[in-house]
Amino acid sequence: ETGVTQTPRHLVMGMTNKKSLKCEQHLGHNAMYWYKQSAKKPLELMFVYNFKEQTENNSVPSRFSPECPNSSHLFLHLHTLQPEDSALYLCASSPSGTTKETQYFGPGTRLLVL
Amino acid sequence: DAKTTQPPSMDCAEGRAANLPCNHSTISGNEYVYWYRQIHSQGPQYIIHGLKNNETNEMASLIITEDRKSSTLILPHATLRDTAVYYCIVRADGGYQKVTFGTGTKLQVIP
Numbered sequence: 684e685t686g687v688t689q690t691p692r693h694l695v696m697g698m699t700n701k702k703s704l705k706c707e708q709h710l711g712h713n714a715m716y717w718y719k720q721s722a723k724k725p726l727e728l729m730f731v732y733n734f735k736e737q738t739e740n741n742s743v744p745s746r747f748s749p750e751c752p753n754s755s756h757l758f759l760h761l762h763t764l765q766p767e768d769s770a771l772y773l774c775a776s777s778p779s780g781t782t783k784e785t786q787y788f789g790p791g792t793r794l795l796v797l
Numbered sequence: 798d799a800k801t802t803q804p805p806s807m808d809c810a811e812g813r814a815a816n817l818p819c820n821h822s823t824i825s826g827n828e829y830v831y832w833y834r835q836i837h838s839q840g841p842q843y844i845i846h847g848l849k850n851n852e853t854n855e856m857a858s859l860i861i862t863e864d865r866k867s868s869t870l871i872l873p874h875a876t877l878r879d880t881a882v883y884y885c886i887v888r889a890d891g892g893y894q895k896v897t898f899g900t901g902t903k904l905q906v907i908p
Contacts, residue, residue, distance in 0.1 A: 685840070687840075689840075726841070775840075775841075785843045
C-alpha cells in the first residue's frame with residue numbers, strides 16, 4: 684500500500700467507448716503523474732501536474748485527456764482509443780514535483796482496447 | 798537525464814545476496830541514483846536512492862562507485878517475493894520531475 688489508489692484496476696473497452704481512469708493520493712502531495720507501460724517496453728511518462736497545473740505533456744495523442752481538479756485527484760479521460768493503446772496505466776505522486784523526490788506509484792489500471 | 802544500462806536478466810538462489818549492477822557513465826555531479834522495482838502487474842515500488850555515499854535501508858543497500866559511473870543494488874537475503882524487474886534511474890537536477898525508466902533487470906529468485 685503506497686497511499687496512491689487507482690480505479691478501475693482492469694478495464695476493457697471498445698474503440699468507440701469513452702471511459703475515465705481515476706487516481707487518488709492520500710499522501711498530501713502536490714505533484715501527480717500519468718505513465719503508460721506497454722508490454723516489454725519501458726515506462727513512458729505521459730503527463731505531469733504540479734499544484735493542479737499541467738507542466739508536461741509528452742506528445743500524447745489527444746484521445747488521452749487528463750484532468751486534475753485538485754492536488755489529490757487525477758483523471759485520465761479516454762475516447763476513441765486504438766488497440767495499441769492497450770497497456771498498464773500507472774499514476775504516481777510526489778511532494779512537490781522537484782527532481783530529487785521519490786515518486787510513489789499506484790497499482791495501475793490494466794486497459795484492453797478491443 | 799543520464800542513460801542507464803542494466804543486464805536484462807539475472808538469477809539468484811533464495812537466501813543468497815542478489816547484486817544488481819547498473820552503469821550510468823554519463824551521470825552528472827548533481828544527479829541522484831534511484832532504484833525501483835516492479836513486481837508483475839503492479840506499480841513500481843521505490844527501493845532506495847543515493848548521491849555519492851553508500852546507502853542502506855530495510856530493503857536493500859546501494860553501493861555507488863567513487864567515480865559515480867556505476868552502482869550496485871544489493872538485496873542481502875533474496876526471497877521468492879523479490880522476483881521482479883528492477884529499474885536503475887538517474888535524474889537530472891532542476892525543474893519538475895521527469896523519471897525515465899529503462900528496460901530494467903528481471904531478477905528471478907530460485908528456490
